[in-house]
Amino acid sequence: MSTPRFDELIHAPTRLSLVAFLAATTWADFSVLRDSVGLSDSALSKQLTTLQDAGYVEIRKAFVGKRPRTSARLTGEGRTAFDRHVLALQEIVAAAGRSVVAPGPSSEHG
Amino acid sequence: MSTPRFDELIHAPTRLSLVAFLAATTWADFSVLRDSVGLSDSALSKQLTTLQDAGYVEIRKAFVGKRPRTSARLTGEGRTAFDRHVLALQEIVAAAGRSVVAPGPSSEHG
């Protein structure tokens, strides 16, 4: 966790929301995830498969009563990747923030 | 600046690097930017145009001796958009971070 790594798989907007959402809970239902990121069934299904293939999420297919229910949660690997990606973002942003106070008041104006 | 907004234009990896880099300096040379993000001339030129069209960067074409030199810097709008995007990212990440400390030591482990 000490080497921040920018992860393009996680960085993509919808997957970032998805992974962040999953990082905030244990198991999340398919419908809850779909609602939280505002995707169609097909789009969510594909993103979940992508994340599963990457080893970042675990998919559980359980039955509630007699109806199937798909849930997902982050794996340890997924959490590590997410944490590292966040650190990578923080490094980028921290570098940017440093200079906000640097320039003098008159010479770089026009 | 109080309404964080996820900005897809800024979010894209190369532009995020570019904008963060520009946020850390005043004017940056074309060649410096190209080197910092590792792009070809054509790719950088296009991204710079994209950012300029969005009103996020200002392009200055000056002469050093008799050679043309293109430099770029963030506009106020660009800086605001970047700041807001960073806040939006922080909100996403903060929500995720909350649960990292929440679960007890034994029940959510396997």
Place this chain on the structure above:
DNA sequence: CGATGTACTTCCCTAGTGGGAAAGTACTAT
């Protein structure tokens, strides 16, 4: 004065991504 070089910009093409619609699957309910 033509050839070459610098410093980009534009054009062309290609690969990859992401999303929705709709069909498919599996099983339950009527």
Place this chain on the structure above:
DNA sequence: ATAGTACTTTCCCACTAGGGAAGTACATCG
């Protein structure tokens, strides 16, 4: 048998990003 639930897969489209090559504008070299 038909419909509905809960996804998954297939098909297709739009868009993006990037590199290479050619173009532009001007300066320098021979």
